[in-house]
Amino acid sequence: MGHGPAVKLGKDDAAGFKTSLGVKMFLGYTFFYALFVLLNVYYPKSMEAIVFGQTAAVVWGFSLIILAFIMAIIYNHFCTQAEKRYNS
Amino acid sequence: MIYTQSPLAIGLFIFFVLFVLGLSFYLARRTSSAEGYYAAGGNIHWMTNGIAFAGDYLSAASFLGICGMIATSGYDGWMYSIGYLGGWVVALFLVAEPMKRLGKFTFTDALDAKFNSKSIQLMAAISTLLVSIFYLIPQMVGAGVLVQPLMGLPHWVGVCIVGVVVTLIVATAGMASTTYVQFFKGAMLLIVSTILVVMVLFRGLSTSPENDGKPYHDFTTLYADSALVLEDSSYRVIAGLDSNFGKEGFVKLERNGRETIWQLHASDNGYRLEETLYTTRLNDGTRLYNGSPAEEGHFFPIGHIKELRVGGEEVTATGPLGPFSFLSTLTESTIVLWGTKYVPDAYGITTIYYQKPTPGSQILRPGLRFKVDNSTPMEKFNFISLMLALFCGTAALPHILIRYYTVPSQAAARKSTIVAIAGIGFFYLLTLFMGMGAMTNGVINLMDNNMSAPLLALSFGVFLFAIISSLAFATVLGTVSGLIVASSGAIAHDLLDNFLGLKMNDRVKVRAGKISAIVVGAIAIYLGIVFEGMNVSFLVGWAFAVAASANLPAILMLLFWSKTTARGVAASITVGLFSSLGLILLSPDMWLRYGKLPADAPIQFNSPALISIPLAFLALVVISLLTQKDVNIGHATEPSSN
Numbered sequence: 078m079g080h081g082p083a084v085k086l087g088k089d090d091a092a093g094f095k096t097s098l099g100v101k102m103f104l105g106y107t108f109f110y111a112l113f114v115l116l117n118v119y120y121p122k123s124m125e126a127i128v129f130g131q132t133a134a135v136v137w138g139f140s141l142i143i144l145a146f147i148m149a150i151i152y153n154h155f156c157t158q159a160e161k162r163y164n165s
Numbered sequence: 166m167i168y169t170q171s172p173l174a175i176g177l178f179i180f181f182v183l184f185v186l187g188l189s190f191y192l193a194r195r196t197s198s199a200e201g202y203y204a205a206g207g208n209i210h211w212m213t214n215g216i217a218f219a220g221d222y223l224s225a226a227s228f229l230g231i232c233g234m235i236a237t238s239g240y241d242g243w244m245y246s247i248g249y250l251g252g253w254v255v256a257l258f259l260v261a262e263p264m265k266r267l268g269k270f271t272f273t274d275a276l277d278a279k280f281n282s283k284s285i286q287l288m289a290a291i292s293t294l295l296v297s298i299f300y301l302i303p304q305m306v307g308a309g310v311l312v313q314p315l316m317g318l319p320h321w322v323g324v325c326i327v328g329v330v331v332t333l334i335v336a337t338a339g340m341a342s343t344t345y346v347q348f349f350k351g352a353m354l355l356i357v358s359t360i361l362v363v364m365v366l367f368r369g370l371s372t373s374p375e376n377d378g379k380p381y382h383d384f385t386t387l388y389a390d391s392a393l394v395l396e397d398s399s400y401r402v403i404a405g406l407d408s409n410f411g412k413e414g415f416v417k418l419e420r421n422g423r424e425t426i427w428q429l430h431a432s433d434n435g436y437r438l439e440e441t442l443y444t445t446r447l448n449d450g451t452r453l454y455n456g457s458p459a460e461e462g463h464f465f466p467i468g469h470i471k472e473l474r475v476g477g478e479e480v481t482a483t484g485p486l487g488p489f490s491f492l493s494t495l496t497e498s499t500i501v502l503w504g505t506k507y508v509p510d511a512y513g514i515t516t517i518y519y520q521k522p523t524p525g526s527q528i529l530r531p532g533l534r535f536k537v538d539n540s541t542p543m544e545k546f547n548f549i550s551l552m553l554a555l556f557c558g559t560a561a562l563p564h565i566l567i568r569y570y571t572v573p574s575q576a577a578a579r580k581s582t583i584v585a586i587a588g589i590g591f592f593y594l595l596t597l598f599m600g601m602g603a604m605t606n607g608v609i610n611l612m613d614n615n616m617s618a619p620l621l622a623l624s625f626g627v628f629l630f631a632i633i634s635s636l637a638f639a640t641v642l643g644t645v646s647g648l649i650v651a652s653s654g655a656i657a658h659d660l661l662d663n664f665l666g667l668k669m670n671d672r673v674k675v676r677a678g679k680i681s682a683i684v685v686g687a688i689a690i691y692l693g694i695v696f697e698g699m700n701v702s703f704l705v706g707w708a709f710a711v712a713a714s715a716n717l718p719a720i721l722m723l724l725f726w727s728k729t730t731a732r733g734v735a736a737s738i739t740v741g742l743f744s745s746l747g748l749i750l751l752s753p754d755m756w757l758r759y760g761k762l763p764a765d766a767p768i769q770f771n772s773p774a775l776i777s778i779p780l781a782f783l784a785l786v787v788i789s790l791l792t793q794k795d796v797n798i799g800h801a802t803e804p805s806s807n
Binding site for chain 2: 089092095096099100102103106107110113114115117118119121122124125127129130131132133134135138139141142143145146148149150152153156157160
């Protein structure tokens, strides 16, 4: 039907593993993001608490941004391992 | 506000634009195939693509809009940063690799890979077009905002320059040049923003901010007795307690022929009067700034700390600060924010900007723009809906998704997303410092907060300002290029080639793409002029809501639910697209655009995602279940022509 990737991709036997890992990690991050949004909506005062000299809101913001990066590194590590294991 | 143009700024700006154009023309010579035009031949290195992602994504909305919103509303502006970055998690964990596996040139290819359905081709192409155009509006508005201080040109000229330059770029080279322009620009933006933040921290905080050697405006406080007789007799009251101003808590005074407006605060033995800024639109359409025409320069930039505290002690300046002590000092201090009031009288409408001293601990938590304290269920709904749209929107933006086709493999798609998360996340951390820096360094233009970050750079001298503004302009150029490639792909590849079945060879297909690019460019120029003055990040919030509603449910269900059918996907896109657009058109903010009162709008929330995303999911599930038979009897769900 004329559709296919822009470049020819090799067979990827690790796709199943990567998909299931991706879903789990997505749910993990979504939990923290949703908790942050709901705390803002239902307990906004909790965001004004001072933690390490900063407002809780600032600590949450930094944590969510840094957490995304750390989880991305972990995900890549396991995906690369799986690709080596399944595709070799 | 009136800005003085510097030859250096103009020179650097022209250099940047010519450099970007030169790069495009150079790369254009290498682009002749459709793969080359739409997907850069699929051979871009993941690191380059990752930074280009950052370049694509850190659009005018991030650099101008978020910094501007933080500068005037504090933490609530940063909420956009947190939400936008969260969206990349969805892109990485759920969408990156499958998109790479399924598609060829466009987002429609990926959705349609399994079905080859006419209705998917049509709806996905329409959705790509509408989302891209929605996203184009804030970029064009951003361009118009930038050329005013930089080149001294009116808003519409900026919009036209971007429109013409970008259309030239795209019509000549396509995705390869767009990618390298974005790579260059993304990297430069990260470097220069870091330099700006380091300079802000090195300067520290002060109650009398310096602005490139110019003294900050000295705000005066006057005192009057209960009959409004002023202690300083050089002032004369011209609109007192009984006037329209008085009823809103303000008075108009005159001194040496100049009129000023003051906010009244009742005190023990009379009144304390605090200086305000104001603009007036006279009945004949003339605009006055602090009582005189703009050229006289009486409307000054603002942004200062009222009480600066370090470790409980009140000080006038801190000296250099580390990033965390910068934020903790602001948390302890009291900063002057600005409220807005509209007062009509016989001569026209006056907009008054009055001082609102606010504790830093309240500025560095949500609540100044989004009402979260004692909020009504509708306000809670609006907030959750916006955060949902930001979270779901990234992985559904066609101009981001097409970037997955420029890399050679799924692992490269994944790695480039991680580079993007690192670059974008780091930049979003910087936005908090740039925004709060603008808030406290006396650089904010109250009539248009979009320019806060470049004006913060101007407070360090014209060189940094020129670089930052040119980069911001290049940012707009790059993002608009990406959007126009995505739109032209939707028209030429999805609609003409696939949907209408016009058998086009590679040459014709590329030419069709280029003609589409010119048409979309013209539409973008028009919309950029119409939407002048709206915060660009706010506008992008809408684009995210439309993308998240129209595209994400279809992408996710296609990947994770085996019963998804072609009709289900098409229904989901249709419902998501039109419900989100419909709700936006009926929203209070659009009512204001129509010249009506926001309270009269049929719905009372601005962010549609919390309704339109579930509706799109529901449509997909219901229609897919109803059309299972088509699949079970072994036919494609719809007839195919190719």
